[in-house]
Every structure is written in C-alpha cells, then in structure tokens.
Amino acid sequence: MNKVYVCDAIRTPIGRYGGALANVRTDDLAAMPLKALMARQPNVDWVKVDDVIMGCANQAGEDNRNIARMALLLAGMPLSVPGVTVNRLCGSGLNAVGDGMRAIMTGEAELIIAAGVEGMSRAPYVTGKPTQAFDRSQQTFDTTMGWRFVNPQLEQDYGVETMPQTAENLARHHNISRQDQDYFALNSQHKAAKAIEAGKLDQEIVPVEIKTRKALVTVSQDEHPRNTNLDKLASLKPIFANGTVTAGNASGINDGAAAMLLASENALNTHQLTAKAQVLGMACVGVTPSMMGIGPVPAVQKLLKQHRLTLDDIGIIELNEAFAAQALACIQALGLKPDDPRINPQGGAIAYGHPLGMSGTRLATTATYQLMRSEHRYALCTMCIGVGQGIALLLERVN
Numbered sequence: 112m113n114k115v116y117v118c119d120a121i122r123t124p125i126g127r128y129g130g131a132l133a134n135v136r137t138d139d140l141a142a143m144p145l146k147a148l149m150a151r152q153p154n155v156d157w158v159k160v161d162d163v164i165m166g167c168a169n170q171a172g173e174d175n176r177n178i179a180r181m182a183l184l185l186a187g188m189p190l191s192v193p194g195v196t197v198n199r200l201c202g203s204g205l206n207a208v209g210d211g212m213r214a215i216m217t218g219e220a221e222l223i224i225a226a227g228v229e230g231m232s233r234a235p236y237v238t239g240k241p242t243q244a245f246d247r248s249q250q251t252f253d254t255t256m257g258w259r260f261v262n263p264q265l266e267q268d269y270g271v272e273t274m275p276q277t278a279e280n281l282a283r284h285h286n287i288s289r290q291d292q293d294y295f296a297l298n299s300q301h302k303a304a305k306a307i308e309a310g311k312l313d314q315e316i317v318p319v320e321i322k323t324r325k326a327l328v329t330v331s332q333d334e335h336p337r338n339t340n341l342d343k344l345a346s347l348k349p350i351f352a353n354g355t356v357t358a359g360n361a362s363g364i365n366d367g368a369a370a371m372l373l374a375s376e377n378a379l380n381t382h383q384l385t386a387k388a389q390v391l392g393m394a395c396v397g398v399t400p401s402m403m404g405i406g407p408v409p410a411v412q413k414l415l416k417q418h419r420l421t422l423d424d425i426g427i428i429e430l431n432e433a434f435a436a437q438a439l440a441c442i443q444a445l446g447l448k449p450d451d452p453r454i455n456p457q458g459g460a461i462a463y464g465h466p467l468g469m470s471g472t473r474l475a476t477t478a479t480y481q482l483m484r485s486e487h488r489y490a491l492c493t494m495c496i497g498v499g500q501g502i503a504l505l506l507e508r509v510n
Contacts, residue, residue: 112216112217113215113218113375113376114216114375114389115211115215115216115373115374115375115389116373116374116375116376116379116384116386116387116389116390116509117372117373117386117387117388117389117390117479117506118152118372118373118379118384118385118386118387119148119151119152119371119372119384119387120315120369120371120372120387120472120475120476120479120480121144121147121148121151121315121369121370121371121476122144122317122367122368122369122370122469122473122476123140123144123317123319123368124316124319124330124331124333124334124367125334125366125367125463125464125469125473126232126330126334126335126365126367126464127334127363127366128231128232128363128364128365128366129232130232130334130366131321131334132230132319132321132330132366133232133233133366134321134323135230135319135321135366136173136230136233137169137172137173137174137178137228137229137230137233138173138174138178138181138182138185139185140228140230140366140367141165141167141174141179141181141182141185141226141228141368142183142185142186143186143317143319143368144226144317144368144369145163145182145183145188145226145370146186146187147317147370148370148372149186149187149188152372152382152384154382154383154384155222155372155382155384156381156382157188157189157192158189158191158192159221159222159378159381159382160189160192160222160223160224161193161214161219161220161222162192162193162194162195162211162220162223162224163180163182163183163188163192163193163194163195163223163224163226164179164195164197164207164210164211164224164225164226165178165179165182165194165196165197165226165227165228165468166196166197166198166199166202166203166204166205166206166207166226166227166228166468166469166472167179167196167197167198167227167228167467167468168198168200168201168203168229168256168467168468169229169231169234169254169255170196170198171234171235171237171254172233172234172235173233174196174228174229174230177194177195177196178228179194179195179196179226180193180194180195180196181194182194182226182228183224198468199395199496199500199502200467200496200497200498201431201433201465201470201471201494201495201496201497202471202494202496202500202501202502203227203467203468204225204226204227204228204369204468204469204472204474204475205227205470205472205474205475205492205494205502205504206393206395206471206502207225207226207471207472208225208371208393208472208475208504209390209392209393209502209504210225211223211224211225211371211373212373212390212392212393213393215373215374215375220375221374221378221381222372222373222378222382223372223373223374224371224372224373225370225371225373225472225475226368226369226370226371226472227368227369227370227466227468227469227470227471227472227473228369228466229365229366229367229368229466229468229469229470230366230466231255231256231365231466231467232364232366233366234253234254234255234256235254236251236252236253236254237251237252237254238250238251238252239251239260255364256364256467256497257273258273269400269401269499270401271400272401274403274434274497275350275351275354275356275434276351277400277401277403277404277437278356278361278404278433278434278436278437279351279354279356279436280401281404281405281434281436281437281440282355282436282440284402284440285436285439285440285443285444287355287436287439287440287443288355289345289355289360290345291435291439291449292355292356292357292360292434292435292436292439293341293344293357293359294341295360295432295435295438295461296344296359296360296435296461297339297341297344298450299432299435299455299459299460299461299462300336300337300338300339300458300461300462301458302455302456302458303333303336303457303458303462303463304336304338304458304462305457306456306457306458307332307333307336311457311481311484312333312457312477314480315476315477315480316331316332316333318330318331319331333463333464334464335363335365335462335463335464336462336463337462339359343359344359347359355436356436360434360435360436361435361461362431362432362433362434362459362465363460363465364464365465365466366466367464367466367469367473368466369469369472370472371472371475371479372384373390374386386509386510387480387482387483387509387510388478388479388482388483388490388506388507388508388509389508389509390505390506391418391489391505391506391507392414392417392418392504392505393414393502393503393504394410394411394417394503395410395500395501395502395503396409396500396501396502397499397500398499398501400497400499401499403495403496403498403499403500404433404434404436404437404441404495405437405444405495405501406494406495406496406499406500406501406502407430407431407441407445407493407494407495407501407502407503408441408444408445409501410493410501410502410503411491411493411501411503413503414491414503414504414505415505418505420505422445422446422447424488424489425489425490425491426453426482426485426486426487426489426490427453427456427478427481427482427485427487427490428447428451428453428454428490428491429455429459429474429475429477429478429491429492429493430442430454430455430459430493430494431459431460431465431470431471431474431492431493431495432455432459432460432461432465433460433465433494433495435461437495441493441495442454456481457477457481470494471492471494471502471504474492474494475504475506478492478506482507482508483508483510488508489505489508490505490506490507490508491503491504491505491506492504492506
C-alpha cells in the first residue's frame with residue numbers, strides 16, 4: 112500500500128448560528144478553503160488533482176447538486192478536476208479524509224483534496240409533495256439537523272429520538288450528572304480560550320472576507336467560544352424537563368468549511384510538497400440509533416486493533432464533543448479519565464461549534480498541527496454519528 116501524507120490543512124473560522132458567516136452561500140463557503148490551498152501551494156499543478164471529496168450532511172439547499180463539484184469550480188480549479196460529496200452525517204468530513212486516503216493507498220490516485228462544509232444557518236425548510244389528490248396534509252421540516260420524512264417502519268423498529276434525547280439516554284445509562292457535564296463543558300471553553308490566546312489556531316484558520324451592503328468585513332476568529340463559568344452554565348434550563356443537556360454543555364449549530372491536501376510519496380516530489388502528517392487508517396461501525404453517541408468507542412477499538420495499537424500509544428485524542436454527556440460516556444467506556452490531557456487539548460466542539468459536515472475535517476486538521484508541535488507519534492480523531500454510527504481516523508507524525 113502507498114503511504115498517504117497530509118501536505119496542507121486549512122479551515123475557515125467557525126461562525127455562530129446566524130452569525131458572521133450566515134450571509135455566505137454554502138457553496139461559496141465550501142470554496143474558501145479550496146482557494147486558500149491553491150494560494151498556499153503555488154507549486155502544485157492543480158490539473159493533477161485526482162478528486163475533491165467533500166463531506167456535507169444537509170444537501171437540501173445551496174449545498175445540493177454535489178457541492179464538492181460546485182465548490183471546486185467556484186474556487187477556480189481546472190474543469191478537469193472531479194468532485195464527489197459524501198454524507199455520513201456528522202462524520203462526513205472525517206470520512207472524506209478516509210476516502211481520500213484509501214484512493215491513494217490503493218494507487219488509484221496520487222493527489223486528493225479531502226474537505227467538509229456545513230452552512231447550518233442557511234439550511235432551508237422542505238415540504239413534501241401530496242401523496243394523493245386533494246391532499247392537504249403536506250409536511251414541512253427544518254433541515255438544519257435531525258430527522259425528516261421518517262419511515263414509519265424505521266421509527267417502530269429503532270425510534271427516531273432527537274440528538275439531545277440520545278445524549279440524555281447516555282447520561283442515564285452511564286450515570287453522568289448535570290454537574291459533570293457542565294464541568295466538562297467549562298473545561299472545553301477554557302482550553303479553547305488558552306489555545307486561541309496562544310495563537311495555536313493561527314496555522315489552521317484562513318481569514319475570510321465577506322461583502323456586506325456597507326463594507327468588506329474580515330472574519331478571522333471562531334465566533335462560538337464563550338467566556339462562561341460554572342454558575343452561568345448551571346443556570347441554563349435543560350432542553351427537556353428533568354433533563355441534564357443544555358445549550359451550554361452541548362455543541363453549537365454552526366457554519367464552516369475545511370480542506371486538506373493529501374498526497375502520495377510520488378506526488379510529494381512531483382509537486383514539491385512537504386508532508387505534515389501521515390494518514391494511517393479509518394474505521395466505521397454501527398451502533399443502536401438511540402445511543403448513537405457511544406459510536407466512537409467501538410470505532411476506536413476497531414481501528415486500534417487493525418493497527419495493533421492501544422490507547423496507551425496515542426498522544427492526542429480529538430473526540431468530537433457533540434454533547435458533554437456523549438463525550439463523557441465514551442471516555443468512561445474507553446477506560447479513560449475525563450481530565451486526561453490527551454483528550455481535546457485545545458478544546459472541542461462545545462467551545463468551537465459543530466458545523467456537521469465540516470467538523471471531521473476540522474478534527475483531522477487540528478490534530479495534524481498539534482502533532483507537528485509535539486513529540487507524540489500518533490493522533491486519533493473520532494466522532495459519533497446520527498442514526499447510530501461511529502468513525503475514527505489515525506494520524507502519525509512525520510517530522
């Protein structure tokens with residue numbers, strides 16, 4: 112198998128729901144990190160890109176019609192470059208990296224852009240067509256996230272609980288208190304604030320310019336991190352009566368895009384690229400939909416077994432924080448401690464936000480730069496996925 116290297120990785124800032132990026136079309140947002148890669152790598156012959164693989168979970172609005180292809184055209188890439196959009200819901204962006212890795216490993220490709228995007232602020236409403244003449248019971252759904260047009264058989268067999276409900280299921284099953292969730296959320300915010308202040312995100316974020324009616328606005332920092340404390344978090348009302356999940360201990364609804372340049376060893380030399388990390392493998396699993404948040408546990412176990420490693424070998428663990436309850440359940444099930452310094456050293460999605468299709472690419476991006484600054488050999492990225500799945504990706508330091 113050919114070795115696969117990350118040669119560059121970049122992302123936009125992550126915008127709050129209805130925030131600075133809300134007026135940017137999702138396909139334009141997806142093009143932004145592609146343009147940045149092209150500007151940062153002037154020696155690459157972009158005609159030689161074998162594919163642009165882009166994760167996107169929604170695909171009901173401006174992200175329809177294969178957003179990967181639309182974004183690469185908007186970015187000014189050659190017409191001959193193909194693009195494909197993948198949808199593994201929250202894991203889409205990480206799956207794009209894994210798909211790119213597999214194509215290069217098998218020799219089918221040498222140069223791949225793996226990316227992810229989600230413009231959740233701009234997710235449209237969708238209305239179903241009438242099922243019979245004179246039908247007046249059409250359904251309308253908000254496509255921002257969650258179920259729509261549910262198959263009755265699926266609902267009967269597996270349930271169609273919302274994502275916060277699945278987090279509550281894990282909190283009850285694993286005995287995770289509201290206080291533990293709030294404390295975990297506060298730590299995520301504190302770690303993110305320290306990383307931002309220290310400039311640790313500067314390498315991975317490309318500022319974006321947005322035209323408004325009055326001026327050209329530059330957005331250069333993530334909008335979602337909050338200055339909070341335990342008292343503020345404790346004061347927030349739970350989403351469900353007698354529940355523990357709140358807006359403060361859950362990830363956000365956000366906008367953002369990211370892209371990574373993957374190359375074979377031959378492509379490194381041909382395009383005068385520098386390897387930042389090596390992509391070793393990816394694993395996906397299925398779990399009970401009502402407990403979807405536990406998906407990272409079997410995914411991590413499967414991936415580590417494939418590579419004959421244990422968690423003791425891993426120096427950085429980027430565990431997507433869909434919910435504090437979900438993250439804590441996974442940490443507990445993996446036999447780790449909540450304050451393990453390897454887990455989300457720079458904070459996680461509770462602080463930064465969770466633009467669904469982009470988040471996996473963000474995890475791989477931030478893990479790459481952390482590996483470069485450390486002496487750790489391996490980094491692990493893992494996420495839970497709606498409808499009951501888990502995904503994990505393994506990276507290795509090269510410098």
